Amino acid sequence: MPTDSEAKNAQESARTDTHTTPLPRERNPARVLRRLRGIGVLLLVLALLFVLPWWTLFASGTDWPLPVFVTGTVLFGGALATFPFLMFTGHARRADRAARVADTMLGVVWVLFTWSVLGGLAHLLLIGFGTGGAHRARIVAVAVAAVSVGLLAWGHFEAMRVPRVRRLDVSLPRLGAALDGVRVVVLADTHYGPIDRADWSARVTEAVNRLDADIVVHAGDIADGTPDQRREQSAPLGVVQARLARVYVTGNHEYLGQAEGWLDRMTELGWEALHNRHVVVERAGDRLVLAGVDDLTAEHSGLTGHRANLSGALASADPELPVVLVAHQPKYIPHAAAAGIDLQISGHTHGGQIWPFGLLVRIDQPVVQGLSRHGERTLLYTSRGTGFWGPPFRVFAPSEITLLTLRSAAAGP
Structure with a gap:
């Protein structure tokens, strides 16, 4: 017959085993599907945010010299590839340097995306009125870039100043x-x-x-x-x-x-x-x-x-x-x-x-x-x-x- 001490040790061992043995987790197919759908939508939105400005600035008939096109494509492609990693590292893992880069990228691409949409509408109007000729795409691209740079410079000043x-x-x-x-x-x-x-x-x-x-x-x-x-x-x-x-x-x-x-x-x-x-x-x-x-x-x-x-x-x-x-x-x-x-x-x-x-x-x-x-x-x-x-x-x-x-x-x- 076990002693009281042995019985107590056996009970403690059983409790420890119960707490340390992981229980199997049931997979909910509907939940997994929702999560995958959410990730898919997020990736689609992210791609759209980067691809539309790239298209407006470099690929919409602008016919820039090849080095300009390649540089712009590499820049946007690299930004799209690194942005999710920088955002996760910066905010989920509290790495301030990565967060600063990711946050700045997000602001820049949002402004470029917004004005690329408006630039696309302006491009359609120029076509409708038959103005701008062969240089329409370049005119729109330069206008989108100039407005975006101006707004980003002004917007950064507005963010960093003491509020009114x-x-x-x-x-x-x-x-x-x-x-x-x-x-x-x-x-x-x-x-x-x-x-x-x-x-x-x-x-x-x-x-x-x-x-x-x-x-x-x-x-x-x-x-x-x-x-x-x-x-x-x-x-x-x-x-x-x-x-x-x-x-x-x-x-x-x-x-x-x-x-x-x-x-x-x-x-x-x-x-x-x-x-x-x-x-x-x-x-x-x-x-x-x-x-x-x-x-x-x-x-x-x-x-x-x-x-x-x-x-x-x-x-x-x-x-x-x-x-x-x-x-x-x-x-x-x-x-x-x-x-x-x-x-x-x-x-x-x-x-x-x-x-x-x-x-x-x-x-x-x-x-x-x-x-x-x-x-x-x-x-x-x-x-x-x-x-x-x-x-x-x-x-x-x-x-x-x-x-x-x-x-x-x-x-x-």
């Missing part, structure tokens, strides 16, 4: 008279990332502090990367000044780079992390609720307690008080309107960032930028964002630091 201040008065009828004129500065989508923008971050903080804010809001997507990776770039947030509160909510990109760590980092920097919670600010007896919810992607992050939970955010809040809700994505607005929120502040869209990408954003989000009304009471302000994601370009979608001045009907004229 966008000022707007927002009327909240339930706001107490003593809170009339409260200044709310909004930051969103700073996206500290592979390009070191610590100096830019410091200059953004200086611009914010010149606005003499009562409340400063960061509406999420602080960074692409972990708090340790972006520590220097995020440090200037610690000296942002506000009389009443500095509040922050998670964006979808926090859930790609340690959301819990970013909540801790913002707390370390002196910000109130509105992780499905609220704070109340007061001036001369009148009060305002500042509430925040996690990003909509949080529910699928696997992190315990992370999901957009408006009822939790408003728990114990006085229902008679006006509420400003911070929710990263504008499409949270139906929940805010149903709850009678006075103002929702969001980001996420970047205003489209590189025209005409805003048209695609509009498919997913109800608003791309600016102030809009939803229901009888609820207003939504959607920031175009303070920084940029990925491609270091902003074309016809300028960045912004937003100054919202809250106005009360009770204050009178």
